Amino acid sequence: MANLKEVKERINSVSSTQQITKAMKMVAAAKLRRAQEKIVQMRPYSQKLTSILNNISSGAEGVADIAYAQERSVANVLIVPITSDKGLCGAFNSNVIKASNVVIQDHEGKAITVMPIGKKAMDFFKKQEYPLIFEYAGLFENITFDPIKAAAEFVMDAFVNGEYDHVVLVYNQFKNVATQLVVKEQFLPISKIESEGDDNKSQQDYIVEPSRDYIIEELVPNSLKIQFYKAILDSNASEHGARMTAMSKATDNAADLLKDLKLVYNRTRQAAITNEILEIVAGANALEGK
Known part of the structure; x- marks a missing residue:
């Protein structure tokens, strides 16, 4: 049986750890509230913009040559895993890394390039054999639209220039505090909605001014940047939700x-007290025996 000193030290150690985890839970809860507000406000706008874009581009029928929708033979693939800068958030980061490895396996034989966002993804993939684009790994240090837009523009330009034929985002999508879903999302080329006959739910007829070509040229880049921004916000909210859950447990x-x-x-x-009493009694009996 352990002695009293060892057990007391263990109790003090666990108590200190409990105070730290409780404080981290409260901090994560405060950050989660702000991050959740951002993604909740952004998601309807992003979804509607993407829906309009897909409907217009699908109805273009060759009128507009959309550079970001060009489907080429896939030889070069860019994977963008989005993790956090810090740990202590359960399986949040490892799930993204596992999903990224699945994407890599799905494109076996292709030239793979990784553009990690978040220090955890950077730390993992810099130990691997794949070429890295590390300039945008620190986006979570300042989650504002301008630096994220710059990262999206870099990816979009690289796709248009033919450096990559397929771009995949891998990140945690925020559902609620306890649930984050790992998403493998095709970023480029943009997907088009296929015609489904008379199903007006998937295809809608828009009145486009000044012209379809002009709207697509303006709408497509902005929609892609918003989509990239939404993925970052989703991951940020998911991180705080995962950390809050992990620290609570x-x-x-x-x-x-x-x-x-x-x-x-x-x-x-x-x-110990019983042993001391027994020793005293035994000593007293020994003295009486003399």
């Missing part, structure tokens, strides 16, 4: 461990 586990340690401490203390 860690705090609960620490409480259970403290309960067990205090029980061990009390039993050890009682055993």
Whole structure:
């Protein structure tokens, strides 16, 4: 049985850890509230803009040559895994890395390039054999539209110039505090809605002014930048939700461990007291025997 000093040190250590996890849970909750507001406000706008874009581009029928929708024989693939800069958020980062490896396996035999966003993805992929684009790994240091737009423009220009034939975003999509879904999203080329006969839900007839070509030329780049921005916001909200959940579980586990340690401490203390009493009684009996 452990001695009292060891058990007491363990109790103090677990108590300190519990205070840290409880504080990190509160910080994550505060950050989550702001991050959740941003993605909730952005998501309807992004979805509607993408829907309009897909409908217009699908109805173009060759009128407009959309550079970002060109489907080529896939030889060069760019994968953009989006993780966090920090850990202590459960399987948040490892799930993205696993999904990225699945995408790499799906494109076996192709030239793979990785553009990691977030220090955790950067730390993992810099140990791998794939070429890296590391200029945008620190986007989470300043989550504003301008630096994220620059990253999106870099990817879009590289696709148009033929450097990459297929671009995939891998990130956690925020559902709620306890649920984040790993998404493997085709960023480029943009997908088109195929005609489904008389189904007006998928195809809508828009009145386009001044012209379809002009609207597509203006709308497509902006829609792609918004889509990239939404992925970053989704990942940011998911990170704080995952960290809040992980720290909540860690705090609960620490409480259970403290309960067990205090029980061990009390039993050890009682055993020590009993031994002392027995030694005193034995000493008294020995003196009486003389």
